[in-house]
Amino acid sequence: MKFARIYHETLDGPEPRVAVMAELDSGWIDIRAALRERVGHDGASIEAARRIAGAVVPSSLSDALAGGAAFLDAARWARAERPARAQVPADARLINALDPSGYRDYMCFEQHFSFGYRWQDKPVPDVMYELPISYCGNPLAFLGPGEDLPWPGYSVRLDYELELGIVIGRPGTNLTPEQAIAHIAGLTILNDVSARDIQAREMTGGLGPSKGKHFACVVGPYVTTLDELPWKSGLRMQARVNGETWCDTSSAEAIWSIPELVAWASQAEQLVPGQLLGTGTCNGGSTIELGRELSPGDEIEFEIEGLGVLHNRVGTPGPEPWIPEPRAHA
Amino acid sequence: MKFARIYHETLDGPEPRVAVMAELDSGWIDIRAALRERVGHDGASIEAARRIAGAVVPSSLSDALAGGAAFLDAARWARAERPARAQVPADARLINALDPSGYRDYMCFEQHFSFGYRWQDKPVPDVMYELPISYCGNPLAFLGPGEDLPWPGYSVRLDYELELGIVIGRPGTNLTPEQAIAHIAGLTILNDVSARDIQAREMTGGLGPSKGKHFACVVGPYVTTLDELPWKSGLRMQARVNGETWCDTSSAEAIWSIPELVAWASQAEQLVPGQLLGTGTCNGGSTIELGRELSPGDEIEFEIEGLGVLHNRVGTPGPEPWIPEPRAHA
Numbered sequence: 001m002k003f004a005r006i007y008h009e010t011l012d013g014p015e016p017r018v019a020v021m022a023e024l025d026s027g028w029i030d031i032r033a034a035l036r037e038r039v040g041h042d043g044a045s046i047e048a049a050r051r052i053a054g055a056v057v058p059s060s061l062s063d064a065l066a067g068g069a070a071f072l073d074a075a076r077w078a079r080a081e082r083p084a085r086a087q088v089p090a091d092a093r094l095i096n097a098l099d100p101s102g103y104r105d106y107m108c109f110e111q112h113f114s115f116g117y118r119w120q121d122k123p124v125p126d127v128m129y130e131l132p133i134s135y136c137g138n139p140l141a142f143l144g145p146g147e148d149l150p151w152p153g154y155s156v157r158l159d160y161e162l163e164l165g166i167v168i169g170r171p172g173t174n175l176t177p178e179q180a181i182a183h184i185a186g187l188t189i190l191n192d193v194s195a196r197d198i199q200a201r202e203m204t205g206g207l208g209p210s211k212g213k214h215f216a217c218v219v220g221p222y223v224t225t226l227d228e229l230p231w232k233s234g235l236r237m238q239a240r241v242n243g244e245t246w247c248d249t250s251s252a253e254a255i256w257s258i259p260e261l262v263a264w265a266s267q268a269e270q271l272v273p274g275q276l277l278g279t280g281t282c283n284g285g286s287t288i289e290l291g292r293e294l295s296p297g298d299e300i301e302f303e304i305e306g307l308g309v310l311h312n313r314v315g316t317p318g319p320e321p322w323i324p325e326p327r328a329h330a
Numbered sequence: 331m332k333f334a335r336i337y338h339e340t341l342d343g344p345e346p347r348v349a350v351m352a353e354l355d356s357g358w359i360d361i362r363a364a365l366r367e368r369v370g371h372d373g374a375s376i377e378a379a380r381r382i383a384g385a386v387v388p389s390s391l392s393d394a395l396a397g398g399a400a401f402l403d404a405a406r407w408a409r410a411e412r413p414a415r416a417q418v419p420a421d422a423r424l425i426n427a428l429d430p431s432g433y434r435d436y437m438c439f440e441q442h443f444s445f446g447y448r449w450q451d452k453p454v455p456d457v458m459y460e461l462p463i464s465y466c467g468n469p470l471a472f473l474g475p476g477e478d479l480p481w482p483g484y485s486v487r488l489d490y491e492l493e494l495g496i497v498i499g500r501p502g503t504n505l506t507p508e509q510a511i512a513h514i515a516g517l518t519i520l521n522d523v524s525a526r527d528i529q530a531r532e533m534t535g536g537l538g539p540s541k542g543k544h545f546a547c548v549v550g551p552y553v554t555t556l557d558e559l560p561w562k563s564g565l566r567m568q569a570r571v572n573g574e575t576w577c578d579t580s581s582a583e584a585i586w587s588i589p590e591l592v593a594w595a596s597q598a599e600q601l602v603p604g605q606l607l608g609t610g611t612c613n614g615g616s617t618i619e620l621g622r623e624l625s626p627g628d629e630i631e632f633e634i635e636g637l638g639v640l641h642n643r644v645g646t647p648g649p650e651p652w653i654p655e656p657r658a659h660a
Contacts, residue, residue: 101470102468102469102470104468104540104544107535107537110660111660114660117536120536122536124659125534125535125536126534127531127532127534127535128535129656129657129658129659130531130654130656130657131531131532131541131653131654132654133532133535133537133538133540134537134538134540135465135466135537135538135539135540136465136466136467136468136538136540136544137466138432138434138466138599139432139469140431140432140600140602140605141599141600150598152597152598153504153597153598154597154598174483174648174649174651174652175652176652177652201457201460201461202457202461202463203536203537204455204456204457205437205455205457205458205463206447206450206452206455206533206536206537207437207463207464207465207533207536207537207538207539208463208464208465208466208537209465209537210434210463210464210465210466211461211594211597211598214434214466214599215598215599255657256654256657260654263652263654264541264652264653264654267482267483267484267541267651267652267653268480268482268483268484268541268545268648268651269468269471269544269545270470270471272470275470318504318598319504321504321597321598322504322505322506322507322593322594322597323461323594323597324461324462324586324590324593324594326459326460327459327460327585327586328459329454329459330440330441330444
């Protein structure tokens with residue numbers, strides 16, 4: 001199955017709707033509307049059908065996934081039956097497919113992370129080959145397809161990062177990689193937008209990054225379940241800028257597998273539905289390692305096999321920031 | 331005002347309730363129950379009163395704060411009127427005061443962070459005096475007062491970190507420090523629990539930390555609004571282990587002020603109600619910098635002026651973890 005979120009305007013303002021792609025890729029189906037039809041047909045009053053469908057299919061994909069089979073069964077039914085009144089118009093706007101309950105990002109691609117350490121004038125640390133290393137990102141700053149990438153006023157060097165996103169579907173702890181597979185809801189395209197100049201300064205502190213990353217991530221256009229993807233043999237990953245291909249690689253180059261990342265995340269922790277794990281930037285998946293730069297107005301397209309195309313435009317620099325006064329050393 | 335969350339058992343399982351301390355520190359008041367009394371007295375039916383009170387005072391303090399004045403007015407009324415049927419029994423169990431919508435942690439205390447770099451055999455980087463440096467933590471692993479600290483099976487060196495927690499109350503972006511004050515809901519005690527051995531390994535990678543931190547944080551016992559605290563002149567901060575004082579310091583030693591941290595967090599980002607910003611460990615606020623160690627069963631008490639006492643016991647090591655096989659270098 002493929003899940004997206006649709007921007008739906010109501011009398012009370014926007015209300016995102018979780019949608020599933022109908023069989024034969026014949027269009028998005030509003031799962032809540034489909035479930036309303038189904039329970040209404042089975043005898044529920046209009047009001048009761050609306051209440052039940054709203055509880056089973058909330059606007060948040062994270063919250064919906066937390067419903068487990070109650071949500072997945074509704075999605076499967078909508079996908080197969082595609083009731084006419086639940087079909088989403090072809091021109092409907094997709095928003096961020098996932099509103100993640102949490103977000104951490106690994107570094108799995110050797111050519112990319114080796115560049116990153118050279119960029120910081122450092123040797124590649126041994127730990128990169130011993131453990132999947134990650135940092136947590138800001139789950140509150142997620143954008144979707146078609147939105148302009150914000151350009152912080154404190155940066156002159158905006159960059160993208162082409163990544164594979166892993167969406168957690170079921171709680172679990174202390175899993176092996178074999179067990180971890182059943183806890184994955186699906187995969188999506190992730191753009192871990194980066195402000196390189198402040199990131200470089202911050203990372204001399206040896207932790208984070210923070211303001212180099214926290215202002216924006218992009219996820220979408222949809223989440224595809226593992227059964228529809230040749231994920232074990234690797235997915236083709238491409239980045240295009242203004243129509244020109246700047247990156248064309250494969251997720252098969254990651255040194256840690258998807259089940260290994262999820263299993264490691266679950267050690268001594270409870271996985272939570274809607275949590276997002278990024279693989280880190282694929283090899284060649286940022287502009288800085290290509291010696292290139294982005295400019296306001298650039299059109300960015302990320303494409304990953306089976307996960308669609310994620311399109312965004314680079315925005316214009318934001319207002320002059322407030323910046324703290326440096327402190328004296330003790 | 332002081333806000334806490336109370337563990338409340340219902341026919342449908344536990345349902346946390348947000349409570350406010352009554353005037354004269356005369357006991358916790360269940361704000362939802364108090365609002366139900368109030369709107370019932372003003373003519374609402376029992377069912378309508380329950381519905382309205384549930385919407386204005388949800389179980390999550392983050393969600394409640396997002397209600398703005400609708401929530402704060404209900405809290406003020408409950409605090410002043412303390413209706414008998416909303417009084418919380420003195421033996422009620424407090425849980426994590428905040429279920430944060432997001433969490434980032436700064437490093438503001440020079441003596442502590444200087445130790446940290448020495449511990450990693452590094453000089454203190456200049457950026458520590460130029461910008462407030464932070465990392466994002468895991469908002470999904472928060473514990474409350476009285477809970478045992480989990481000890482991951484992959485670590486032999488558990489530590490605490492005594493910190494001041496800043497709770498965001500109102501959205502805002504690109505704020506100055508003067509503006510930032512009005513966006514703070516209050517302060518709380520934060521224990522950023524750490525597994526030092528894996529943290530040290532991970533941080534040779536120069537980002538994160540991740541598994542050294544993601545398994546647990548503790549917050550509580552309550553959140554106190556700024557008007558009740560002498561925060562500008564600094565708050566006394568103490569850590570006791572098995573009744574012995576191991577740390578006795580002041581938040582006044584931070585090199586960045588509370589409004590500066592919030593203002594910097596808000597640059598090019600939208601602050602979100604319920605977001606938690608930690609100051610980082612106060613000077614002397616971890617065991618590693620004292621050359622001491624924690625053991626299973628140790629009783630830890632953190633006390634901060636105006637914020638109460640946060641008590642937890644150190645748990646026993648968890649099960650043998652799954653650990654990935656190291657990879658060959660390219």
